[in-house]
């Protein structure tokens with residue numbers, strides 16, 4: 047391998063020496079200390095996939111915060127450079143990738159607004175670092191030449207030197223830097239090579255004079271440009287001459303583009319006429335307005351590169367080509383795509399399960415110990431059933447979110463995502479969308495919120511809106527808990543296709559397929575009706591070379607997403623858990639309390655009477671209290687308890703698989719072994735057996751009273767009232783009022799349905815059964831006539847409902863933000879809820895008839 | 898973008914490509930190399946293609962035919978949909994396999 051061409055460090059030092067002629071880096075740094083006082087701002091710009099984020103992470107040491115650009119919700123990452131500790135802080139911004147300042151998509155408009163200072167809340171960046179891909183210089187330099195005209199100090203980070211070397215591209219960095227007129231730093235961002243040089247170059251450039259370099263345009267264009275600059279300057283729309291000129295050029299040479307519409311909005315109709323006249327004059331001089339900028343800049347770039355870059359002519363069949371032969375093949379590619387997706391989802395299902403169980407049991411233990419430690423009452427209930435259950439309900443998602451984003455990050459990082467978009471473009475076209483809709487929709491499988499936000503890369507407005515409206519149909523991770531809960535409890539764990547899959551996994555996959563299957567006609571219908579037809583934007587996307595994905599990046603992305611989820615969705619979920627708890631707890635009826643108290647006393651009285659009978663039968667005239675404590679009886683009772691414990695333990699071990707098996711019923715039937723042991727003890731043993739039986743009956747009765755009490759409380763709570771109100775509506779779905787209630791409660795976020803069910807079934811929690819989870823609680827739930835509430839058809843109907851409904855305030859809020867109107871979130875919610883209801887009713891009616 | 902302006906400005910066209918050996922990109926055979934001679938489509942699309950590097954004189958190679966297709970432009974693979982393939986006009990490259998091999 048030709049690793050001998052350019053040593054990043056050495057060539058940089060050469061370059062630095064020649065560029066900053068008047069100062070060595072050290073004095074530059076010293077000067078920087080004097081000159082700088084307030085934080086300086088550095089913007090990282092470049093084409094997509096050139097390593098901006100990688101460089102950003104290396105510069106900031108993976109420490110940054112993610113915010114939003116005002117007005118639009120493009121992720122805005124900012125962080126501070128570490129290492130320049132003595133100087134003023136330097137704030138670095140990672141901008142979205144863009145090919146040109148002539149913005150097509152909104153992502154690109156963000157870059158412009160930042161660079162041109164259109165965004166009035168933020169000052170323009172002091173320095174621009176242009177990240178270019180050295181293995182693909184010509185096309186990367188187009189943007190660079192535009193950036194060079196902005197009148198800001200520019201540092202060019204010549205990234206991917208390693209790839210360029212592998213491709214036999216040799217760059218004379220010194221000459222290259224000379225031609226560009228700025229500092230050029232060769233780096234390998236993913237290995238961290240040259241990053242410190244970038245830092246030094248930034249500090250250096252902060253106080254170097256700005257030599258604005260402009261590509262030479264034909265005289266006729268320059269004349270029109272100058273004229274337009276005057277008009278814009280008179281309008282007072284641009285901050286400084288360089289920015290004005292860039293704005294003017296993009297407006298003049300980008301008919302129908304972002305700048306044109308923006309400027310016409312600001313300057314009025316007269317401006318549009320002026321623009322048309324100027325363009326007409328350019329056309330008359332024999333130039334093509336649309337191609338002009340590209341032609342001039344690429345000509346300049348070609349001249350520069352022919353002097354400074356040596357390309358070895360042989361282009362070997364690259365790894366990317368070989369992989370692409372399969373992955374972009376219309377058939378084989380789909381097979382690969384399917385395998386990748388199947389692997390991801392199977393992995394999520396198998397890996398997330400144990401982690402979720404762990405979260406579950408930790409929170410169960412925490413809740414129990416708090417319950418023991420705190421006095422009973424509203425506060426205890428709030429903390430155990432509201433706060434602890436709520437926090438647990440948030441954290442339980444983390445395993446899935448983290449694993450999913452791990453896969454997404456890996457697939458994106460290695461370059462596969464673009465292939466997926468490419469491959470699916472023709473299929474997406476069938477339902478009126480483009481390949482670019484694929485990534486937002488795929489992201490929606492994790493969460494519709496980033497999915498809706500990711501639609502920003504779709505230039506076509508109608509495509510974008512349709513994608514946004516169907517994105518929530520993709521089964522997001524918030525639905526997973528609902529699926530997992532229902533599947534684990536009601537779908538048998540039967541293997542299918544040997545060891546490869548099982549019925550549970552297939553059901554889960556089916557839920558994902560359902561969302562997609564519904565989304566297709568939904569998209570077609572939406573496109574036809576709401577957006578009245580129109581062709582789809584033609585596919586246009588770079589397919590980056592395959593790269594080895596960085597684990598660190600993937601873990602970082604996992605962390606970011608998990609963090610964002612816990613902070614944003616998490617607080618909502620906890621807050622709503624508390625609200626739901628309150629709705630389910632209040633109002634507390636005093637009559638219920640009194641009635642159940644009376645009930646309890648009756649049970650105790652009945653037990654006491656039984657005990658007394660047993661006592662007098664054995665030793666006439668003895669007192670029940672002392673009788674039960676007398677050695678023969680107490681010993682026998684202790685033995686019974688010990689034996690029972692041993693039996694249940696072996697039961698739990700051997701029948702671990704059938705955990706659903708309700709152990710509560712076994713209480714009544716006493717084990718024959720115990721009976722024999724007691725028989726051997728004679729009358730005392732028999733008496734102990736009788737006492738034990740009386741105790742069991744008493745405990746069961748008390749448990750029943752407790753259940754009745756919590757049921758009565760719940761029926762009279764605000765939530766219960768709401769649930770009963772809609773019970774007739776949800777009856778066709780096979781739901782009882784508790785499920786209806788949980789559905790109401792889950793309006794803000796469908797994942798809450800689990801927390802709600804947890805709260806519903808935890809209120810007045812059973813003291814006897816320590817290891818009973820929500821699954822068992824649900825299986826034990828009955829209609830008033832004793833039929834179980836939950837069975838397969840009901841579980842399926844619930845899953846179908848939650849697969850299709852839009853019970854997610856965060857998604858609706860994001861859609862509202864992205865579309866700047868309440869109309870779209872309203873439409874989304876109503877069409878999805880309607881669909882969900884119909885589909886769930888259909889599912890229940892069909893399945894319950896079949897089984 | 899304002900519709901008014903769209904109707905005002907004429908549809909962008911380069912020269913006509915009839916009567917010579919110019920072909921649309923879509924007509925290139927697999928792994929064939931062509932030289933871009935012009936772009937013929939609506940303005941914003943044409944500008945985007947031009948900025949991406951599809952300027953007259955540049956060599957492109959068809960890597961995978963179809964809709965969308967993949968072309969190699971200066972070492973970069975770019976996926977292009979139907980309209981873009983129709984918009985880009987190419988002339989045969991003089992030495993047949995110069996950009997490939």
Ligand SMILES: Nc1nc2c(ncn2[C@@H]2O[C@H](COP(=O)(O)OP(=O)(O)O)[C@@H](O)[C@H]2O)c(=O)[nH]1
Pocket residue numbers: 092093094095096097098099100101143205206207208209233234235236237459460593594595596
């Ligand atoms: N071989 C190589 N890969 C790099 C280099 N810098 C970044 N990458 C990889 O290029 C891909 C895109 O990087 P990213 O920072 O996401 O690009 P961005 O789209 O500009 O933010 C990632 O897989 C990086 O690991 C480099 O210098 N050499």
Ligand SMILES: [Mg+2]
Pocket residue numbers: 098099100143
């Ligand atoms: Mg990035």
